[in-house]
Amino acid sequence: MKTPGGPDAAKRRAGEHAAALVTDGDTVGLGTGSTAAHAIRALGRAVDDGLDVRGVATSYASRDLAREVGVPLVGLDAIETLDIAIDGADQVSDDLALIKGGGAAHAREKIVDAAAERFVVVADPTKETPELDRSVPVELLPDARATVERAVRELDGTPTLRAAEGKDGPVVTDNGNLVLDCAFGTISNPGALATDLATIPGVVAHGLFVGLADEVHVGTDDGVTVRER
Numbered sequence: 002m003k004t005p006g007g008p009d010a011a012k013r014r015a016g017e018h019a020a021a022l023v024t025d026g027d028t029v030g031l032g033t034g035s036t037a038a039h040a041i042r043a044l045g046r047a048v049d050d051g052l053d054v055r056g057v058a059t060s061y062a063s064r065d066l067a068r069e070v071g072v073p074l075v076g077l078d079a080i081e082t083l084d085i086a087i088d089g090a091d092q093v094s095d096d097l098a099l100i101k102g103g104g105a106a107h108a109r110e111k112i113v114d115a116a117a118e119r120f121v122v123v124a125d126p127t128k129e130t131p132e133l134d135r136s137v138p139v140e141l142l143p144d145a146r147a148t149v150e151r152a153v154r155e156l157d158g159t160p161t162l163r164a165a166e167g168k169d170g171p172v173v174t175d176n177g178n179l180v181l182d183c184a185f186g187t188i189s190n191p192g193a194l195a196t197d198l199a200t201i202p203g204v205v206a207h208g209l210f211v212g213l214a215d216e217v218h219v220g221t222d223d224g225v226t227v228r229e230r
């Protein structure tokens with residue numbers, strides 16, 4: 002699908018559309034990535050106009066952007082539930098299963114998105130796919146690298162340690178852990194794979210989000226399409 006202004010315009014449409022769902026008094030999960038950033042900026046403008054919200058950041062990056070644009074923050078450790086979370090995705094399947102973690106933020110994102118009454122995914126059309134087939138990011142304790150790699154191979158996956166840009170060595174997450182990008186080909190049963198990955202000792206969180214998204218807002222040529230679970 003063509004998107005005038007390119008993918009970033011589509012991301013902006015989706016982010017602003019989702020931000021408009023936030024109402025006075027809400028506690029809002031602030032996702033990570035270039036699409037969620039548009040929602041955070043829109044929320045900052047709404048706060049300037051008088052909206053009363055508390056944001057819960059999912060990463061250093063979303064926390065810093067929220068501070069920059071004036072969205073008041075509350076710590077993840079201080080909340081039990083949220084009214085709404087707005088977050089991006091690397092892939093969205095027809096049944097709203099997601100792959101997340103392209104920015105290595107999926108551990109905190111999963112906590113925040115799962116705790117929200119309403120989890121809204123924001124995306125551009127390049128993220129949509131009938132079935133998930135991208136590599137699944139798996140955050141793990143550094144000492145468990147060899148054992149987790151072996152367990153992923155036993156699930157017929159191919160793990161690759163994520164390398165850092167601008168630094169020698171691996172990506173280290175906001176939580177001080179490593180990330181394995183695990184290729185499984187087309188994922189025909191995301192729920193089963195999600196359970197298998199979650200039960201590997203040493204895995205902190207993986208990027209399969211199954212049964213969590215309530216709706217997906219996709220920026221298009223002339224607006225936004227919404228799919229609901």
Ligand SMILES: O=C[C@H](O)[C@H](O)[C@H](O)COP(=O)(O)O
Nearest residue numbers: 034035036089102103104106
């Ligand atoms: O770890 C990063 C997150 O899961 C992002 O939400 C995801 O990678 C999508 O990012 P973007 O909107 O930049 O494509």
